[in-house]
Amino acid sequence: MKIKSLSLAISSAAIMAFGSFLSPAYSAGKDITIVIAEEPDIVDPCEATRSVVGKIVKQNVTETLTEINPADGSVTPRLATSWKQTDNLTWEFNIRKGIKFHDGEDLNAKSVVKSINRALNPKYDCEIRTKFFGNIKLKASATGSHTISVKTETPQPIMPAMMGTMTIVSPNTQEAKGVRDPKGTGPYLFNTWTPGQSVTLKRFDGYWGDKPEVENATYVWRNESAVRAAMVKTGEADIAASIGVQDANDPKMDFSYFNSETSRLRIDITRAPLNDIRVRKAMNLAVDLDGLMGTIFPKGVVKMTQIVVPSINGHNPTLKPWPYNPAEAKKLVKAAKADGVPVDKEIVLIGRLGIYPNSTEAMEAMHAMLTEVGFNIKIKMMETAGWLNFLSRPYAEDRGPALQQSQHDNNNGDAVFSMFNKYACKGAQSTTCDKQVDAWITEATAAIGDKRRDTWRKAQKKLHEEIIPDVQMFHMVGFSRVNPRIKFTPTISTNSEIQISQVKFN
């Protein structure tokens, strides 16, 4: 007995000793570790609109002229203190004085103009240009020591919001090529990048704003959501910027937030039977969104009525989601069939693997519900590369009727970043064409204030009630895990940036 007890004690001690010997290092002091889903391939601030780059550099290493308030989409000052429209085509921005870049250069009108020109240089495929300024001819010039004018060939009434994407880098930054050690004006210096392992940022003592609490931030990346969640749980990391709903199982650490994504099935309304409005109505009536919430989709998702989330200018709050009414859907299908609409024709449902958690299960559920009311649906799940072949113009002439699983992200403050692309006759991903909606898109794009908002709303209403280019699904939520030793509340922006200066310690 004694021997048994002794061996047990020895074994326990050995296990404890083994455990303590192997214990991993935890985040401590005023340093934090952030775990993100993938390694950045480049960290040039000109790519900061890509979430993997933005989470590291945007508003940490480099700052933008303006900032978009995640709560209501309003535009607030950052490196620009004020702005005004001097004529229909020109905006003037006043640049904050007394600021230095991390390499000691002054922030002034000349350096800002140089930075804008670098971002818009066609020799460099930077995402700020290709995503936001691809169709805009723009000339920036210094009109004073700290004043710039931005002139465009067509009116750009939301130029201040667009400048919320324009990261400003030191004038010494190399042209036409991505950099691996960006220099900006932000509260953190880009310190090290060990490929495959980590990126570190260090507090910039010469920062013009309030001194942040966090001294050093280390970014690491793990593809698996379960691993990211485990890292925060064990104390190896402080923030897991994005985790899957299945791993968000600790109410003390996990936050859910609107992530500005909207999921839908895009209907190709140019192809029969989808060119019949009764068919499109029936599809929306056939989907039991309540049944999907809290099962395949997380509990917090909100039924969509339009492509933009409520905090975006142009969202129409008067629209109501489609009700679940399979009986009415069956009637509409029957009526369409009686009029010769080929409702039995096979419709391909093009899905994308991993576009959001449970994406395959979601498509299987949609397939079952659409089949239930009489449609002939065939699912085709694809990897991103294959799925993209169907998403944008030019579309194949000989294509058949199709629904495409899509998800759209707009946290840039205005519906303009969604509407043209998705619903204009020439929109890169539009499969619909309505002259009135086109005219409203053009009108709203050029308008300001209430007129802009109301014009967007008219377009949203017509799309929702009369055109029905989507099988509407949800405004989505994301999940983050935050270590209780810090104070950080994820917002709609967390998808695209993590402002370390906002992190406080408990």
Add this chain to the structure above:
Amino acid sequence: MRKYLSKRILSSLLAITGLFVMVFFLARLTGDPGHLYLPIDAPVEVRKEFSEKHGFNDPIYIQFGRFLEDLSEGDLGYSLRKERPAIDIVLEAIPVTLSLAAVAMTIALLGAILIGSLAAYKPNGLFDRISRVVSLTAASAPDFWIAITAILVFSVSLGWLPTSGIGGLPYWIMPIGILVIRPLGLLVQVVRGSMITALSSDFVKTARAKGVKEKKVIFKHALRNGLLPVITVAGDQAAAIANGAVIVETIFGWPGIGKLMIDSIMQRDFAVVQASILVTAIVILSINIIIDIAYAILDPRIRHK
């Protein structure tokens, strides 16, 4: 032997050349990299401009000519994504995978020799039966599930090991443990089988009749003969890990060649795809040549042919 090896190296070089050409054309059949590189919302004009600038809309034979021209200057191309020479990226990743493969295969091979030999000593004995069940289970174990479960147990619940990452000894334990399981299970089966045959051979009976000690009979006389099929299987397993221990690299955050290859294929980063396949092919062919040499050392008949 030298002649045989020269022939083997020459045929390997031809195979690599053929593979390289095939990868060039197959990669381009997957589509335009611009579709994946540019944001989904990029205007059509920007997409066209991108393809023109990078020559992706040129006829494929012109792209191939350009590629050969660069290759003749020792240039394997530039990563579209990482904006760095593709070969530099690959040469950073391959040592990570090779070190994982080397450690895992050494442990698996030594463990399998020991367990397999002991199991073969008394076929159907208790040790043999236990090792058979365990090794069969290990050989069919799902890596992904084991890795996640191991993290939850050893990192989250017990707090003994780090969840992931690269570092000292603690960081190696789980990735190596996961990598060892399958080859170990497989190799135990192979060692057991070939050792049972070897132990019932005439030369073993002769050795025993001459009074040679049992340990020497098993680990010297029988094992040397029983190792030939083991080397073949071990070589295959080592090549499989060298080809990319994708699951382990992905879950534990080890930046190896497997993950790099998958990512570059998914992103249509052609230069990195080509460079990583070239380097991996060289590694695998080298492993095959090493296996041939090991065969020759162990089996004098091959040496003398």
